[in-house]
Structure formats: C-alpha cells, structure tokens
Amino acid sequence: MSEPLAPGACIGILGGGQLGRMLSVAASRLGLRTHVYDPGANPPAGHVAERVTTADWEDEAALRAFAASVDVITYEFENIPTATLDLLESLRPVRPNRRALAISQDRLTEKDFLTGLGLTTAPYRDVPDRAALAAALAEHGAPAILKTRRLGYDGKGQARIMAPGQAEAALAEMGGADAIFEGFVRFTHEVSVIAARGLNGEVSCYDPGENVHEDGILRTTTVPARLAPGQHMDAVLLAGKILNALDYVGVMGVELFVTPKGLVVNEIAPRVHNSGHWTQAGCAVDQFEQHIRAVAGWPLGNGQRYADVVMENLIGDDVDRVPALSREADTQIHLYGKGAARPGRKMGHVNRVSRG
Amino acid sequence: MSEPLAPGACIGILGGGQLGRMLSVAASRLGLRTHVYDPGANPPAGHVAERVTTADWEDEAALRAFAASVDVITYEFENIPTATLDLLESLRPVRPNRRALAISQDRLTEKDFLTGLGLTTAPYRDVPDRAALAAALAEHGAPAILKTRRLGYDGKGQARIMAPGQAEAALAEMGGADAIFEGFVRFTHEVSVIAARGLNGEVSCYDPGENVHEDGILRTTTVPARLAPGQHMDAVLLAGKILNALDYVGVMGVELFVTPKGLVVNEIAPRVHNSGHWTQAGCAVDQFEQHIRAVAGWPLGNGQRYADVVMENLIGDDVDRVPALSREADTQIHLYGKGAARPGRKMGHVNRVSRG
Numbered sequence: 001m002s003e004p005l006a007p008g009a010c011i012g013i014l015g016g017g018q019l020g021r022m023l024s025v026a027a028s029r030l031g032l033r034t035h036v037y038d039p040g041a042n043p044p045a046g047h048v049a050e051r052v053t054t055a056d057w058e059d060e061a062a063l064r065a066f067a068a069s070v071d072v073i074t075y076e077f078e079n080i081p082t083a084t085l086d087l088l089e090s091l092r093p094v095r096p097n098r099r100a101l102a103i104s105q106d107r108l109t110e111k112d113f114l115t116g117l118g119l120t121t122a123p124y125r126d127v128p129d130r131a132a133l134a135a136a137l138a139e140h141g142a143p144a145i146l147k148t149r150r151l152g153y154d155g156k157g158q159a160r161i162m163a164p165g166q167a168e169a170a171l172a173e174m175g176g177a178d179a180i181f182e183g184f185v186r187f188t189h190e191v192s193v194i195a196a197r198g199l200n201g202e203v204s205c206y207d208p209g210e211n212v213h214e215d216g217i218l219r220t221t222t223v224p225a226r227l228a229p230g231q232h233m234d235a236v237l238l239a240g241k242i243l244n245a246l247d248y249v250g251v252m253g254v255e256l257f258v259t260p261k262g263l264v265v266n267e268i269a270p271r272v273h274n275s276g277h278w279t280q281a282g283c284a285v286d287q288f289e290q291h292i293r294a295v296a297g298w299p300l301g302n303g304q305r306y307a308d309v310v311m312e313n314l315i316g317d318d319v320d321r322v323p324a325l326s327r328e329a330d331t332q333i334h335l336y337g338k339g340a341a342r343p344g345r346k347m348g349h350v351n352r353v354s355r356g
Numbered sequence: 357m358s359e360p361l362a363p364g365a366c367i368g369i370l371g372g373g374q375l376g377r378m379l380s381v382a383a384s385r386l387g388l389r390t391h392v393y394d395p396g397a398n399p400p401a402g403h404v405a406e407r408v409t410t411a412d413w414e415d416e417a418a419l420r421a422f423a424a425s426v427d428v429i430t431y432e433f434e435n436i437p438t439a440t441l442d443l444l445e446s447l448r449p450v451r452p453n454r455r456a457l458a459i460s461q462d463r464l465t466e467k468d469f470l471t472g473l474g475l476t477t478a479p480y481r482d483v484p485d486r487a488a489l490a491a492a493l494a495e496h497g498a499p500a501i502l503k504t505r506r507l508g509y510d511g512k513g514q515a516r517i518m519a520p521g522q523a524e525a526a527l528a529e530m531g532g533a534d535a536i537f538e539g540f541v542r543f544t545h546e547v548s549v550i551a552a553r554g555l556n557g558e559v560s561c562y563d564p565g566e567n568v569h570e571d572g573i574l575r576t577t578t579v580p581a582r583l584a585p586g587q588h589m590d591a592v593l594l595a596g597k598i599l600n601a602l603d604y605v606g607v608m609g610v611e612l613f614v615t616p617k618g619l620v621v622n623e624i625a626p627r628v629h630n631s632g633h634w635t636q637a638g639c640a641v642d643q644f645e646q647h648i649r650a651v652a653g654w655p656l657g658n659g660q661r662y663a664d665v666v667m668e669n670l671i672g673d674d675v676d677r678v679p680a681l682s683r684e685a686d687t688q689i690h691l692y693g694k695g696a697a698r699p700g701r702k703m704g705h706v707n708r709v710s711r712g
Contacts, residue, residue, distance in 0.1 A: 028404045031691025048384045048404045284688045302685040329658040332640045335387025353640045
C-alpha cells in the first residue's frame, strides 16, 4: 500500500485504552473507520469505534478476522506479544514497524540503539546477575536506578539505589526479571518531543513540552517548555534522527532530560504519548490525527502551535474534581470513559489554554 | 433531573448524520456515552457512538427501548414527527424542549414568535390560498419568496417571485403544501450567532460568524464577521432574548441579515448549526461540546475565540479535493463518513485557522 487510505477505509487499533479512544476519534475526523482489538471487555476506545473485538492476544482466529477487516494496523501500547505481531504482520501492514516496537520493548536494546546513533543516555549497564550489579555500582556509584528491561511503565518495575547497601533489595524488587542499571542523571527538568514521520519520510515535530511527574506518573505537561533556542533545535533534530534511523511511520514520544551539558534521552515510546495531549488544544492537527495521518499514508498535518497550554492528568480521585473543572474558563476536559477511579489510574486530562 | 449527568451516563441522539456524529465525539470527551437513533442504515454518527438503533420514527417498541437505555434525549435535526416526540417526552427529558422544536418546524409560527419578541424579520404573510398570495404581492410587491411552512432546508421548498407574473408558478412549486410569503430583505451580508443556554439559565454566545451561501447551501463561515461593535452586541442580545423566551436548553443557531437599518432575523435552528463548525478550531469548547454540556446539565464552557477561522463546507465532489486539502497548512479536515458524494450532499468541512 503506497496510496493514502481513502475515506471509508478501516484502521485496526491494538489496545482500547484512552490512547486508542482518542486515535479512534481522530480517525473519524478523517472519514476513516476503526476496529479496536483488546483483551478486556468494554474498552474505553470501544465507545467511539465502529467495531470492537474482545479477545486474547493469543487468539489466532480472532486476530485473523481482525486483520481481514482492516486496511492497516497500529497500536496504542508497545507491549504486544511477539507471536501476535508475527501473525498480524503477515496479513496487513503494521505501523509503526516491528523494529521500533522491539527497541522500545527492551530498555537495554533501546539504550544501545540510542547511543549507537551518537545520542546521550543515562550511563547504563546490563545486569544479568548480582555480580554485574556490583560491578556497575562500583563503576558509577549511587544514586542509581535498577529497572526491569521489559514491561515497565508509569514508574513500575523500577527501584532506586540511594546507597550501595540498597543493591540487594533493589535486585529483589526485580523479581528475577532481566534488569538494567541506570546511573543517575542530574537534570534541571524533563521535556518531551512529540515527533511524527510520514510514509514518504517527511518529519514533523510539535513544540517540546515540559513534563512534571509525581510518583513516576506524568502529572503536567506545559508548552512552551523552558528551553534555549539551541536546545529546542537539538531536541527536534535528535527526534528526527531517531525516527529516520528506524524508518518510522507514526507518532513517537521522545522523553529528554535537560542538563547543563545538553539533552539526555530518557526513553522513547513508539506511539502517541501522554505528554502530547496538549496538542488537542493548541494545534490545528493534534498528535492523534497526526498518527492516523502517518499510518494511513496521508501527508502529515501542520503541528504549529497557536496557543500556550498546560495539560494536567486526572489520576484516580482527581476525577472527582470534574464538576469544579467544568466551571473553569479556558479548560478543555477529556475523560476516558473508564469505570472505577483506582489510585494511579489515568481517568482523564484537562488542557488549560491561554493565548500563545 | 437537576444534577449534572455523571461520566458514564448515556445521551440519546435522534438523527445520525454529521451533527449527531460530532455531538457523539463531544460527548465522549466528557466521558458520556451515546446512543444514536436513525431510520437509515449505517448512519455517520454510528461510527463513533456506543450504540445505534436503526428503526423508523413510528416504531414504538424501538423508541421505548431507546428511551429506556438513555438518561436524556437530544436531536440533530428539527423535523421529528410529533407522535415520536410525544412518546419520548413521556419517558425521558428531551432537550431542547418541545416549544423550540414546534416553533422552528413552522416558518409562520417562527416568524410570529420572533416578531412577538419585538425582533425584526422579513415582512411575511400566511398564504393559505391564491387570493392571499395576490394580496401579499399587492402589499409588498416583488421580488419576494414563497416558502413551504414546513420541512424546508438548504434552499429546498422555496420559490422566488421576481415579478408578479411568476406568482402562479411559485405557488405550483409548493405542491399544495402550506406556504408563507416573505418580502425581500436588502441586506449587505448574513451572520449567525451560535448561542447556548444551560439548564440553570446561563447563556453563552460564540462570536458571530459571517456566512456565504451558494445555491441555498452554506458555503463558508468566517470569524470574525464584519460587524460594528454595536451590531455585535445587538446580535448577542437578541439571541439571548430568543433562548430565554423559550426556556431553551442547548445550542441554537440564529441566522441574521445585516442591513443598514439593523439586524433582521432570518431563521433559527434549535440545534448545533453548520455555521458553528468553526468553533472546533477556534475555541477550547466547541459548539458540540457546548450542546452536550447544556443537555447534560453541566455548566456551559467558555466560548471565547482564540483564533480566526474560515470554515468551508465540502459539498458533493468537493470531497475529491481532500488529498490537496490534506497538504494545506493550518487546515483542519472533518469528514463525515458518508458513502457516495451526491451533488448538494454535505460530505465534510475544513476549518482554516489563523492566529486571532
């Protein structure tokens, strides 16, 4: 497929959470239909998708039927089982591609890839065993962070080592999973670049946003971010370098630490990203439509920002503030249609807009 | 029901065209679900609604099941049969209310209502028969327009009388339907006010947009409209007067002629309106969300405009321009998911944004 998808075509979305939900809405604006695949019943994206399949990632018949019903497949999360991808890739184009997914699924592979491009990451070491952890600590010292190589998100699968004596406990927290040691980066703040690359290789980046986390979960993103003009350009160029190296198609979130010595890449996410939700309020084409445009083979939209925005996540009980938020001026509410508000669960977000 | 609808509640939407589609998307942003009722198969709104009922307006069992599944009912078009409304009103709140619908369904009733409020409309006369038409023509002269009292839209059910000799042909065009005679209004341009009123009586108006029609169909809406500050205020105040008089809940489109002698009300539409589509690109809360907020008993959002916008409808073959439009900067595309592009059929629209 090299022609842009025509209106009426169907995009398959793996994962039916809030990202899939907002992708589905974006697809509808372009006259495209969506089919959401999720193992869980009543996924948030299902409320705004034309079709929903509720089936496990291992259900070959369901996966085949899903693929047969769509023109292209994308995903809202990166931890899709390998066998699932193998099957789907044999049936339909999957965008972004396999390599981006494989790299982002493993923190060690990701760091090797990024440093291989000449980019700076935190100092890191593979930790296959206790001896390797001791060696890494001896080399880089504390504080440091031990992380599982796979399946970590929102601060899960991480243990801080504030002093060498905490190494044993940190290793125990990994629960036997493969781990990676990361030296501490002394940064002033974190920013992220939401970058997109089209099927024809064109690249477009939104203005970097400045992120504040609490308990490992994104709390707010503010645009514009505090960045010197040179840093802004560095951020955009390194994002483009990553996308090009991967022959990437779609939107990627690139998290960066801002340090006195320059930008350090924290991690990449091969999908629309929480820190890009502000684009819904500040741009003619938001990150969700940009991703759909890319995977559908359309030209990328113009991501130019025409307002200042502060995005705030509504996590857990924050959702009880919606009645008050709904009375705030210039505040755009986005709720995800989830049921119970468990602690740490992302229930929605607001975009507070001011003139740019 | 006086409490705002909580996330997870369901809004029933009568009519599944593009307006229902965009209402459904707006509801999803507020965490509300939607159930669309439409007699036609595969309605555009169905692609982004949680549920769709395909049934006739006379299907009492389907109407009862629909009402039972929703918390409040609204509509995307004003020509809902009276018996349908009678039944639904007995089961669930219907917003906007019956009176607004009844008034806008009949051009004569509408004009009587508007002039009764002290507002200016085109000179008009009921035309129950040939003699009445002759009398109206004798009084007001040509040019004039003969319109069916009911079921007219997009220029349908209208016949111009450029000279008295054309009266007979115009009457024949009405096909025996009740008709109304309207004298010609010499106006410089047309604007519309998209006004909203909440359940608690608060009123909020978007900046007036300036409309250009072609062949009776809206072609473009531009904000800001050409209006002197006094005219702008007049437009907003008269819209508020109309909404208050009707104890209205929801969004209404009020079309106005701008004349040297002041504003003349052309017509009102008790629903979201094509001339309000620009709000998707220029405001934190667009007309669709504003309508959902009102009918769900939420506080109205802030309709302040933070960009200049030109909305252009994509009518019939215009949709073939989408590949070119998708390469335009600052152009937001909205397609409606309709099948064949028949002449005169609204297939989508674009919002071209510039900094305000």
